[in-house]
Amino acid sequence: MTMRNKPNTESLKQTTTFTDEAAGASSKGATPSQSFRARDRRKFLKGGMFAAGATVLGAGVAPSRLLAAQDNDSAPITKGDIAILRFLQALETIEKDLWQQYSELGGTQDNEVSGLNGGNVPYTQALQLLDGDMPQYIHDNTDDEISHARFLANYLESIGAEPVDLTPFAHLPSSKADGARQVGRLTNLTQLTIDTSFWSQYRSITNLDFDPNAVFAQAVPSLNAGMHTAIPRSNDDTAGSVINPDPTQSTFPDLLKAIAFTAGFHFAFIEEGGTSLYPTLAQHVTNLEVLRILLSIGPSETMHFQTWQDKAGNATPLTVFDKLNNSSVTFTDLHAAKGETDPESLNGDTLQANLIMPEPTHFLNPKFGPVAIIRPTSTKFGGAQAAVMSFVKDGLFRGQKPLNNPELVRVLMQLAEEADEARRQL
Ligand SMILES: [Fe+2]
Ligand SMILES: [Fe+2]
Numbered sequence: 001m002t003m004r005n006k007p008n009t010e011s012l013k014q015t016t017t018f019t020d021e022a023a024g025a026s027s028k029g030a031t032p033s034q035s036f037r038a039r040d041r042r043k044f045l046k047g048g049m050f051a052a053g054a055t056v057l058g059a060g061v062a063p064s065r066l067l068a069a070q071d072n073d074s075a076p077i078t079k080g081d082i083a084i085l086r087f088l089q090a091l092e093t094i095e096k097d098l099w100q101q102y103s104e105l106g107g108t109q110d111n112e113v114s115g116l117n118g119g120n121v122p123y124t125q126a127l128q129l130l131d132g133d134m135p136q137y138i139h140d141n142t143d144d145e146i147s148h149a150r151f152l153a154n155y156l157e158s159i160g161a162e163p164v165d166l167t168p169f170a171h172l173p174s175s176k177a178d179g180a181r182q183v184g185r186l187t188n189l190t191q192l193t194i195d196t197s198f199w200s201q202y203r204s205i206t207n208l209d210f211d212p213n214a215v216f217a218q219a220v221p222s223l224n225a226g227m228h229t230a231i232p233r234s235n236d237d238t239a240g241s242v243i244n245p246d247p248t249q250s251t252f253p254d255l256l257k258a259i260a261f262t263a264g265f266h267f268a269f270i271e272e273g274g275t276s277l278y279p280t281l282a283q284h285v286t287n288l289e290v291l292r293i294l295l296s297i298g299p300s301e302t303m304h305f306q307t308w309q310d311k312a313g314n315a316t317p318l319t320v321f322d323k324l325n326n327s328s329v330t331f332t333d334l335h336a337a338k339g340e341t342d343p344e345s346l347n348g349d350t351l352q353a354n355l356i357m358p359e360p361t362h363f364l365n366p367k368f369g370p371v372a373i374i375r376p377t378s379t380k381f382g383g384a385q386a387a388v389m390s391f392v393k394d395g396l397f398r399g400q401k402p403l404n405n406p407e408l409v410r411v412l413m414q415l416a417e418e419a420d421e422a423r424r425q426l
Pocket of ligand 1: 148274
């Protein structure tokens, strides 16, 4: 694996040239009147903003600051921007790896997502207990992650920076169940410890950034202890299923149901991480095009999260002990959680399943009133290092060597530190 953590000045120069050329190319295609209109509009907006600033904001904001912001649209791509892009490209590669495993076993099987191997029918149908469209959603989330990783790698190359290559770490074993390809993996989906407090974080008025000591209830407390598999490890985990062409007529052993429900919560956990990560890192970006990339990919993670937290809430009550992981899991009916909810609770104990829209929460200053937002977006809780640590705690890298400080985690943490250290340079 080759990594260029400190791009030299030459590559940064290339970067600037690329950005300028790209800007020139786009204006070349415009007709003279379009160019004039664009220039004219910018001039107008500049003047208009000055006027609006003076009228609406009064003496609180210096007009020079507003003008300065306009003039910095052409800020070059910085070393920090590249650090952020390289970290995101590495993390998207991790996402791609885990989603490919889910898609091979539980996604719609077609030619769009490469490497699908016929699927695992009992697991795919068990996932449909959460929603009949789960296979399509799993397929499409995978497709999205493949595109995120590929786009970021291609973009890095286009600006003279080297993408991160994680293939030397792809040595974890595949599931032995029908449908899984037998290739090396970066991630382990069979020994997870899933923090399901994201559930109450978005249902509470309390914001982790605002109150770091806040306690957020777990949607499924037993997933946050012990180890749980989110995929069938072998055909033993699907044995006893009675499969019907109509999935609603099929029956499954409780172990397989628990595996499918575990996956449902894991999907939301993963995508909630991306939901916070992009807006957190966007605050450190200097170049406008790089900012556009983060602002364009980030919300697609949020679309994933929103879908998954809606589906996970459809898990049905059951308790299962898994011999292989020596762990129990209990799912409850979160639709029935209405009686114990209190949206204004500072303890974050609201679990009601259909509260999938973000509860307005504290942000910046309580005097502004609660507001519906993505949270957390501080470096401490939503940044790159926080994302890697949450994946480590999740057990995604269990089995990577050496055991206590796996090389893959060391590489990811180094990339994460550099991304978190990036600062806007305007
Ligand atoms: Fe992604
Ligand atoms: Fe994602």
